[in-house]
Amino acid sequence: MFKILLSELRHSSVLMKWRWTQWMFFNFMVSGTRSLVTVQQPAWLTAALGHDVIMPCKLNLSHNEKMQATPVLYWKYNSSVDVYPPSDQYEGRVNLVDDVNSTDKSILLKNVQWTDSGKYMCKLSIMTKTSFRKKGNETLLIVHDNMLFNLSGHNDSQLQCEVNVTRDPRIALSIVQDGCKFQNERDPVPTLPYAMLSETISLKSKGKYECQLHLNEDLIMKSIFHWNPLEPVVVYPEPWFLYVALLLVPTIILLCLATATLLARC
Template identity: 60%
Template sequence: MPCHLNLSHDEKMLTPPVLYWIYLTTDGTDNPRVWIPSEKYEGRVDTLDNNPNTSNKSIRFKNVQWADSGRYLCKLSINTKRDKSFRKKGNETLLMVYDTMTFNPTGHNDSLLSCEVNVTRDPGLVLSIFHDGFKLQPVGSAPGKGGTALPFVTLSETVSPRSKGEYECQLHLNKDLLTKSIFRYNLPEPNVKLFPEPWFLYTALLLVPFVILLGLISATLMCRCLSTYGFN
């Protein structure tokens, strides 16, 4: 999560700035300390730059959990030669947690494409399916199914593809694209009714030349016999 210290060129720090990151609770009380880590975040948060004098005060989460979703705030305690000691706040950072997106034909109907993803509870999260740059009208959707006991909700969209090509499922937070998945769709083969092979007809057709040849041989032999009998 980003946090950068910007000071004017004429400000000289007397001591390295002290970094604080806190998690902003919804009621504004008892905000857990993320950095320096409290017990909840112990071993799961690192700074991107370990140099205490650097201006980059960003942090990185490891082993992200559903409960980590929410708003975070960066604070710095600074001691400069000109302005002495003061504190500076950064912008709030929103952390949204989401699971791996699945996007493929439905299990019971290959003519339908279904996209599904588990996300943290936020009304700004929207799932959409696009083809050739156009948003498709869903034939089925779930804006946020999930029990209240679960730390996430499931968003899903189902569309009926009209032509082959690439279909793209996108997860947006308001206007920002968070993640997407692409599926290349080929039209299902039409149902072709297969009839049994006419083996008897094939056999009869193969026997016709032999029957004709046998008839010709028989006729030739008979003619020779008659000629011989007539000569005698």
């Protein structure tokens, strides 16, 4: 009886190991299949206020993978709002860049507003040998206005740079000249839907000045200003003594000639 029980336990153990091996093999195959399908998005991109912007999303397939059906595309804003298919907020402002059967799943966002600032994620429901979902790594959309970089209206000896941009503590404005960086203070008006960044420096030497907008170490945009002031014009005083001398010389000569003539007649 004991031998029979021991034999059954061994058989059960072998069966469990076999099932575990099958399950591991299945997961390996599925994960291997999924690893052959990737969705790529840039970490961030910029858009000028009121302009259009393309939100890139690329579906990459290995040579061994074949789609059984057209992938279903979803775009999300801040993980909750539907961008594509568009919700009311994005109705009429979002179009696919390419055909639905293309691996390019980018969308065109029209008339960018300050409220469009945020993170966008591309998601795909894919059917190859199995059905699964893949998503990108999110793209941060940074909205900005025109960068103004010129002499200060109040003082021609000061250079000022201003820009309105998406509110983010990682974004900083600075002016660079000859390797020296002058960085701005944080936005003093936190109630606005965007940050008003400004930096002003005194002009000390001629050359090239750059106003740079950074997201951490990444350069978002820049503007260049060349300052080549004219050399000051030296104004000398009028040489009045020279003028008088020049006038007196011919007068003295005439007097001498007249005197000599009179003496000769005498």
